Amino acid sequence: MPFFMNPFKKQDVSDFEGVFVPLAQAQRHRSVVSAYDDKKDDQIGVTEEKKLESPADPANGYSSLTIEGLRAEIELDLAASGHDTAYDRKSTVINKAIQDIGMGRYQWSLFALCGFGWLADNMWLQGVALTLPGLTAEFGPSSTQVRYTTCALFIGLCIGASFWGIASDVIGRRLAFNMTLFLAGVFGLAVGGGNSWVGTAGLFAALGVGVGGNLPVDGALFLEFLPFASSGLLTLLSVWWPLGQLISSLVAWGFLPNYSCDVSLSSCNISAPPCCTRAQNNGWRYLNITLGAITFVMFMCRFFLFHLYESPKFLLSQGRQAEAVATVHGIAYKNRKTTWLSEEILNEIGGTAVVEEKEKLSTSEIIKRNLNKFSTQRIAPLFATRQLALMTCLIWFCWATIGMGYPLFNAFLPQYLSNAGGDQETAPSIVYRNYAITSIVGVPGSLIAYYTVNIKYIGRKGTIAISTVITGILVFCFTISTDPSFQLTFSSLEAFFQNIMYGVLYAYTPEVFPAPNRGTGTGIASCLNRIAGLCAPIVAVNAGQTNPKAPIYASGGLFLAAFVAMLFFPIETRNKQSL
Numbered sequence: 001m002p003f004f005m006n007p008f009k010k011q012d013v014s015d016f017e018g019v020f021v022p023l024a025q026a027q028r029h030r031s032v033v034s035a036y037d038d039k040k041d042d043q044i045g046v047t048e049e050k051k052l053e054s055p056a057d058p059a060n061g062y063s064s065l066t067i068e069g070l071r072a073e074i075e076l077d078l079a080a081s082g083h084d085t086a087y088d089r090k091s092t093v094i095n096k097a098i099q100d101i102g103m104g105r106y107q108w109s110l111f112a113l114c115g116f117g118w119l120a121d122n123m124w125l126q127g128v129a130l131t132l133p134g135l136t137a138e139f140g141p142s143s144t145q146v147r148y149t150t151c152a153l154f155i156g157l158c159i160g161a162s163f164w165g166i167a168s169d170v171i172g173r174r175l176a177f178n179m180t181l182f183l184a185g186v187f188g189l190a191v192g193g194g195n196s197w198v199g200t201a202g203l204f205a206a207l208g209v210g211v212g213g214n215l216p217v218d219g220a221l222f223l224e225f226l227p228f229a230s231s232g233l234l235t236l237l238s239v240w241w242p243l244g245q246l247i248s249s250l251v252a253w254g255f256l257p258n259y260s261c262d263v264s265l266s267s268c269n270i271s272a273p274p275c276c277t278r279a280q281n282n283g284w285r286y287l288n289i290t291l292g293a294i295t296f297v298m299f300m301c302r303f304f305l306f307h308l309y310e311s312p313k314f315l316l317s318q319g320r321q322a323e324a325v326a327t328v329h330g331i332a333y334k335n336r337k338t339t340w341l342s343e344e345i346l347n348e349i350g351g352t353a354v355v356e357e358k359e360k361l362s363t364s365e366i367i368k369r370n371l372n373k374f375s376t377q378r379i380a381p382l383f384a385t386r387q388l389a390l391m392t393c394l395i396w397f398c399w400a401t402i403g404m405g406y407p408l409f410n411a412f413l414p415q416y417l418s419n420a421g422g423d424q425e426t427a428p429s430i431v432y433r434n435y436a437i438t439s440i441v442g443v444p445g446s447l448i449a450y451y452t453v454n455i456k457y458i459g460r461k462g463t464i465a466i467s468t469v470i471t472g473i474l475v476f477c478f479t480i481s482t483d484p485s486f487q488l489t490f491s492s493l494e495a496f497f498q499n500i501m502y503g504v505l506y507a508y509t510p511e512v513f514p515a516p517n518r519g520t521g522t523g524i525a526s527c528l529n530r531i532a533g534l535c536a537p538i539v540a541v542n543a544g545q546t547n548p549k550a551p552i553y554a555s556g557g558l559f560l561a562a563f564v565a566m567l568f569f570p571i572e573t574r575n576k577q578s579l
Helices: 030-044 048-053 067-081 086-101 105-139 145-170 173-191 197-211 214-224 233-255 283-304 312-317 321-335 343-350 353-359 363-372 376-383 386-410 413-418 428-442 444-452 459-477 484-512 515-546 550-566
Strands: none
Touching: 067 086, 067 343, 086 312, 086 321, 086 343, 105 145, 105 173, 105 197, 105 214, 105 233, 105 283, 105 321, 105 386, 105 413, 105 428, 145 173, 145 197, 145 214, 145 312, 145 515, 173 197, 173 214, 173 283, 214 233, 233 283, 233 428, 233 444, 233 484, 312 321, 321 343, 376 386, 376 515, 386 413, 386 459, 386 484, 386 515, 386 550, 413 428, 413 484, 428 444, 428 484, 444 459, 444 484, 459 484, 459 550, 484 515, 515 550
């Protein structure tokens, strides 16, 4: 096998010999068959005794190893989704085929590469936070005004999340998957050459356009290749999130204390010599160049060291049915499994290739499908019952409050550690050491969340509520003293419980929404999170001018407000199958 893969190579079923088996001889995944049988039995009232007497009798449901049985499974799923076009039928068939292949080497490799996107998202959020003191020292904006740099990054994040989410349905998942990290890497390197505050903020905004696409594109791509039985692994992607902060803090600890101006020096733009010159203040540049290089290396791994198959759903939407089938064969080949999927089966269930042009979705239709997620017809089912309506309102409220509370504290934590109201600034070596320790302590939080959500009597609701209220309390405790050791203790504990909270939030949110409207519910939640995050720097600038601790108080209050909302969550999803 060549070391470097050709990222543009188109696949054909002839490239993967030995993976195809006829449907009658295939081994269907147990969860696929049992899920269908349970739904069918509920509809026709079949008892356990009757199933044992004649499991293949059409009166009890078709055999899963026949076209009729597979068609019945597809029709059952489509009835629940409310969509029944040739595209939807063939897309559902491919979902069944991927689930039958199961989890394997391809998905685990993709897990790591998608994790790079989550890592980059938080790495750059913390990277800009670590850059703020250096920008103040060199270019002269006040410690509150410089926070607009974070606002510039969030503008880019919002644009990126919106643009790449739709673009991935137009130009393909594979190109969008690679371009997000490519742009982040290029502009990350460019930030290191910024020669003015406004120019640097503009580069951060451009960087945010790339980084902002990581979560929606990577999450959607991973989910499309993931067997439904392993869909919980989407939650584990959040483990990469605290690793991003850890990398930023360790790099900053190495550069910023050694290559930054003395805290007593002001910018040469606002004071006469002795002042802070560029030659004395290259630490923040080295930091961003290093983070940009790391991001670019991650892009190189995605682009050259791993052959990403184009999403079969995208290929179907473009009328490229043969390539979609070849992609599934490629997954089976990588996983050393077999598959029953063929063009003949797709045509049997979804229509023949003669009508392929009608199956192809135009660019306007693709965009319409994306925008339709936010139409009243898609949103209304989220309020179909009193319980679901309450759940929807509360979970969206939590995403918005946490979306503002998180950056109000974490996006400016280096500034708070430097001087949270004290008379003298803490030495940079201590500031960045403490920030690195805080990041290290926070890493296990996501892993612990993955296990605590299944503990009896605690579950999702208990875990997220407890971790959120503790996070809010610890944020308030951080302001009690300006002693560096005291602040280190509470910032570390806050990071630990905060990552537990986020880990559960990412898992719990899609579970509470019905499957046909899950994308709409989670999409709006993510949108509210980004919009609130965009407002956080504005709040921090204006409130910080009155009282340096005011943004921290606001952050703690928002976490506690989210906790109050969580107390009224009406749905617990532990040990329950998603709707």
